[in-house]
Amino acid sequence: MIQTLEGIVSEHAFFKGLDERYIKLVAGCAKNVRFDEGQIVFREGDAADQFYFIREGLVAVELMIPQRGFTTLQTVGEGDVLGWSWLMPPYRWRFGARTLQPTRALAFDGKCLRNKCEEDHDLGYELLKRFTFVVTERLEATRLQLLDLYGAPA
Amino acid sequence: MAPQLENSIATSATRAGADPMLPALYCIERLRHETDDTFTIELAPTNGSSEFSFLPGQFNMIYVFGVGEVPISISSDPQNSKTIQHTTRIVGAVTRGMGHLKRGDTVGVRGPFGTHWPVEDAEGRDVIIVTGGIGLAPLRPALYHLMAHREKYHKIVLLYGARTPEDILYRRELERWRSKFDLEIQVTVDRGTRGWRGNVGVVTTMIGRSPFDPSNAIAMACGPEVMMRFAVMEFERRGLPLQNIFLSMERNMKCAIGFCGHCQYGPTFICKDGPVFRFDRIEPIFGKAEI
Secondary structure, three states: OOOOHHHHHHHOHHHOOOOHHHHHHHHOOEEEEEEOOOOEEEOOOOEOOEEEEEEEOEEEEEEEEOOOEEEEEEEEEOOOEEOOHHHOOOOEOOOEEEEOOOEEEEEEEHHHHHHHHHHOHHHHHHHHHHHHHHHHHHHHHHHHHHHOOOOOOO | OOHHHHHHOOOOOOOOOOOOOOOEEEEEEEEEEEEOOEEEEEEEEOOOOOOOOOOOOOEEEEEEOOOEEEEEEEOOOOOOOOOEEEEEEOOOHHHHHHHOOOOOOEEEEEEEEOOOOOOOOOOOOEEEEEEEHHHHHHHHHHHHHHHHOHHHOOOEEEEEEEOOHHHOOOHHHHHHHHHOOOOEEEEEEOOOOOOOOOEEOOHHHHHHHOOOOHHHEEEEEEOOHHHHHHHHHHHHHHOOOHHHEEEEOOOOOOOOOOOOOOOEEOOEEHHHHOOEEEHHHHOOOOOOOOO
């Protein structure tokens, strides 16, 4: 059975509890996308006009370091959100993303969603609450990575 | 509280009749370097006849003659009573000295001591294991047990975090286990290096999407205490009851039988009442800076 975009969006944990009319609005900005292994999803510095929900696969969030090449900072997989640069000016990707496995995702048009959030601040608040949770999780994880917990004790 | 879990933590099971302060002589059968700073020693009794039995999660005191004694978790298969293995990181004089031992050298062994992982209580349930760094070593005997009795458990999930791909412990074994289709293994590293195509990120972030049923699961975690704090938060977020979470704690152990007090942890001694604790029993003191 083919699942509608609305169905996929409403079942995603990220949108749990979101009013049905907002699910419709959000799904109106979404489309299904596929990437082959090794394909670039977005490049650092490019316009951040989309974000993604990974449905299947694995994506590396990476940064180009001169003399070292592309360095993976984090990987995101099934159920994860990829990208929040579309939320804040100047709407450019701070990091790049490349698939490590064949990947299926929902791509959301960031500009479309920003406009809808401007028109309806309740929707904007609901989305910001959810993205704040994702950003907080990533910040905590980054702090733990910085601690180098598995290194030899000082 | 599930009453059957009451039995999951037994007291020390040292060799029957043996003086727990008297080391037995064991000789090095093999010493294998696992990573840059970790190695595994395989020991056999020098008298050749006695057998060694232990429960997954227990530890021994290993005496490097002329240097000192350290507590190290047993990391071998509990069904193998002929030899025992210990995996450790080089962190001080004793482990450094141990790393220089050769096949045929002798060490003193006291043990096994301490409580064990609740492998019996996990029967009929999902088992979720979260570990990082050298913390995989004390859980390895539990994994051997779970796999030897695979039909008794539902899903078995192992989430393992390492510093870099080069720091992954028991790499070949993990690859072999992963190739079986009845065990879910996810490995992640804090820093991906060239050629690494696996997960990069903190191991605890994988708990949220790992395939276990929180209403019928037992969680076992071992690793840096900060890692375990975040693991507990994620388990709670998934709805796992606190009495179904088990942690292996670490403090400076000396006598291993609760006499000296070096490893006091609030009202308990890690050597005697732990190292494996049911989380609800230590919740009031867990993560407290003063303890």
